[in-house]
Amino acid sequence: MTTTPFPPVPRPDAGPARHAPRRGRPRGVRRLVTFALVVGAAATLAAAAHVLARPDGVPAAVADPHPTLRPATGLDPELERRFDAARAAADADGVELTLTSGWRTAAEQQELVDAALERYGSAEEAHRWVLPPETSEHVAGLAIDVGPTDGALWLEQHGAAFGLCRTYANELWHFEAAVEPGGTCPPMHEDASHGWG
Ligand SMILES: [Zn+2]
Known part of the structure; x- marks a missing residue:
């Protein structure tokens, strides 16, 4: 067993850390936005490929x-x-x-x-x-x-x-x-x- 000279790091949701900047949520939101953009781009590409592949999707x-x-x-x-x-x-x-x-x-x-x-x-x-x-x-x-x-x-x-x-x-x-x-x-x-x- 080891001992440390420093006090334990406070949990972010306890004590003084409660008022620290909450970085978790913005990061999560950014991830969601990135995910949505990737999915959106993939869907757009898929739709484009579908149009190209369909004979009736080509303009007369x-x-x-x-x-x-x-x-x-x-x-x-x-x-x-x-x-x-x-x-x-x-x-x-x-x-x-x-x-x-x-x-x-x-x-x-x-x-x-x-x-x-x-x-x-x-x-x-x-x-x-x-x-x-x-x-x-x-x-x-x-x-x-x-x-x-x-x-x-x-x-x-x-x-x-x-x-x-x-x-x-x-x-x-x-x-x-x-x-x-x-x-x-x-x-x-x-x-x-x-x-x-
Ligand atoms: Zn024929």
Whole structure:
């Protein structure tokens, strides 16, 4: 046991120390403020990343005016990965497989709806070929149109191995990630008319 020549240090909440500056609370407040700032910054970054990642978060004003020439940007990353794998396999088979249309903005999809109405002359027929922006899998980044015809036929035959399925009986070129790779593709829709309320 040791002894000390000095008196014990008074507890901050007892005796004379009661009137000492209370530094604990401001420091705690500062910590809270710092924590809030860090959390706030992280949330802002996460929100920004979310906007960048979401196809529908990109302003239509920067849209490519030629949707059929659009690269895969805006596609669901998993769909893009599956298509890249399928394209490589098609290439190994000596078959050209290209993306002719992928993600579209809502405005671009509406243009296609308007063009189809004009082309087919009746809403009933136009609705067989194009979906409204609200239900279009292209606007959601979840559909691709492929070409040329030989490539589309190759993908219909081999796509399920990559998790890619042709989903419309009247559209040779339209594929979605409708099954897990190696699974069995679901029956096709007859046409797009089911997607109109
Ligand atoms: Zn399509």
